[in-house]
Amino acid sequence: MSYIDAHCHLGSHQFDDDRDEMINRMLSKRVDKAIIICCSKHDLGEGIRLRNQHSGFKLACGIHPQSVEPEDTTERFERFRKIVDECKPDMIGEIGLDYYSHPHTKEKQKEFFIQQLQLAGEYDLPVDIHSRKASADTLEILKKYPVKGIIHSYSGSVEMAALYIKLGYFVSFGASVLFPNAKRPAEVIRSIPLDRLLIETDAPYQSPVKDHRHEPEDVVNIYKVISQIKSISMAELENQVEKNYDRIFRSVSP
Ligand SMILES: [Zn+2]
Numbered sequence: 001m002s003y004i005d006a007h008c009h010l011g012s013h014q015f016d017d018d019r020d021e022m023i024n025r026m027l028s029k030r031v032d033k034a035i036i037i038c039c040s041k042h043d044l045g046e047g048i049r050l051r052n053q054h055s056g057f058k059l060a061c062g063i064h065p066q067s068v069e070p071e072d073t074t075e076r077f078e079r080f081r082k083i084v085d086e087c088k089p090d091m092i093g094e095i096g097l098d099y100y101s102h103p104h105t106k107e108k109q110k111e112f113f114i115q116q117l118q119l120a121g122e123y124d125l126p127v128d129i130h131s132r133k134a135s136a137d138t139l140e141i142l143k144k145y146p147v148k149g150i151i152h153s154y155s156g157s158v159e160m161a162a163l164y165i166k167l168g169y170f171v172s173f174g175a176s177v178l179f180p181n182a183k184r185p186a187e188v189i190r191s192i193p194l195d196r197l198l199i200e201t202d203a204p205y206q207s208p209v210k211d212h213r214h215e216p217e218d219v220v221n222i223y224k225v226i227s228q229i230k231s232i233s234m235a236e237l238e239n240q241v242e243k244n245y246d247r248i249f250r251s252v253s254p
Contacts, residue, residue, distance in 0.1 A: 001238045002056060003223060004245045005034040005216040006172045007094070007128060007152045007200035010057075011046030014204040014213055019046065023054075026216040032056045033245060034216055035150075035200075037094050037128065039064040048087060058249060060091035060128050062116060065098040065109045072108055077115045084119065090249060092120040093128025094152055097141075100133040110137065117145035126248050128152050129169070135160050142167055148248065153202055155184075158191045165196050170244055172198035175218070177225045178208040189229045194240045199223055 005026070015022050026032070033056035038044040044061055051059045063080055084092070095116045097109050120127045127149035131138040135156055142164075151164050153174045161171050171192050177185045189197070199222050207214035227237045 001030070001235070002033045002242055003029065003031040003220055003238060004199065004241055005031055005201050005203070005219045006150060006198040006245065007037055007174070008034055008203040008216050009038075009043060009205065010034065010036045010050055010203075010216070011038050011040075011043030012204050013042065015046075022215055022217075023050070029217045029220055031216050031219055033242070034058070035060050035091060035093075035128065037062075038089075039067060039094065044083070044087065051090075058090040059087065060093040061087060061089045062093045062095040062128070063112050064094055065096050065105075065113065065130060066102055068102070068105045068108045068112055070105055070108060072112070074115075077112060080116070081119060084123065089125065091126050091128055091149075092116055092123075093149070094130040095127060096130035097134035097138050098130060098132045099137075110141065113141060114145060117141065117147055120147045120149075121145065126150070131156075139163055139167075142169070150198055150248065152200065153206065154188065156188070158188050161188055161192060165193065170196050170198050170248060172200045173222065173226065174200050174202050175206050175208040175214065175222060177222055177229070186229045189226055194230065194232075194237075195244060197226075197241060198244055199226060199241055 035058045036047040038047040038061045047059050051057045095113055127147050129151050148168055150170045150172050152172050154171045155176055201214050201216055201219050203214040203216050227234050
C-alpha cells in the first residue's frame with residue numbers, strides 16, 4: 001500500500017536545490033504515488049523528468065487561474081493545446097476560478113476554464129480543480145462541461161461538497177485539517193463518502209507550520225487526522241484512498 005499526495009508541485013523552484021532528497025524522503029515514508037501539478041514551463045520540465053523516473057507519479061498540466069492576464073487571447077490556449085499534445089499529461093490541472101486573489105480577470109478565467117474542460121473531455125483526461133470564492137460559477141461551469149476529476153484543497157461547505165460529489169467529483173483535503181480548531185473541515189470530511197475522498201499537501205505551498213516548506217512526506221500527518229475524524233484505521237484509509245486515486249486514472253466516465 002502507498003500513501004498518496006493527490007496534489008503537489010514537485011517541479012517548483014522551491015525544490016530546485018534538493019529535489020531528489022525531497023523525493024527520497026517521501027518515498028521512505030511510502031508516499032510513492034502523487035499527482036505532480038505543473039503550471040509553468042520550469043515545473044513541467046521537472047514534472048516530466050520525475051514521471052519518467054517513478055511509475056507512481058502522474059503528470060498534470062494546466063493554465064492556472066491566477067496566471068490568466070486580461071490581455072490573454074485564444075493563442076495562449078492554442079499554445080497550451082500543443083503542450084498537451086507533446087507532453088501527454090495524465091490530467092489537466094490545476095484549472096478553475098480564483099475570484100479571491102484575481103477578481104479583475106473573472107471573465108478571462110471563465111473562458112480559459114471552459115476551454116480546458118472541453119480539451120479534457122476531448123482527450124478523455126480527468127481534471128484538477130482550483131476554486132476560490134467562486135463556487136457558484138465553478139459548479140455551474142462543471143455542470144455544463146461534464147468530465148471526471150478532483151476538487152483540490154476543498155475548503156467549502158458540506159452542502160457544496162455534496163453538489164460536487166453528485167457531479168461525480170472526488171474531493172481532496174489538505175493541510176487545513178491540521179490547524180487547531182479546524183472544526184469546519186472536520187464536519188465536511190465527516191460528510192464525504194469514503195469512496196470520494198482524496199488527500200494532498202499542495203507542497204511546497206499551504207504549510208501548516210510557519211516558515212516550513214511543505215513537503216509530500218507531510219501528507220502522512222493529514223492521513224492521521226482524517227483517519228481520526230472518520231474513525232477508521234490508517235490501513236483502511238490508505239487502502240480506500242489508493243482505490244480512489246486508481247479510479248481517477250482508470251476511466252474517465254464518472
Ligand atoms: Zn496547487
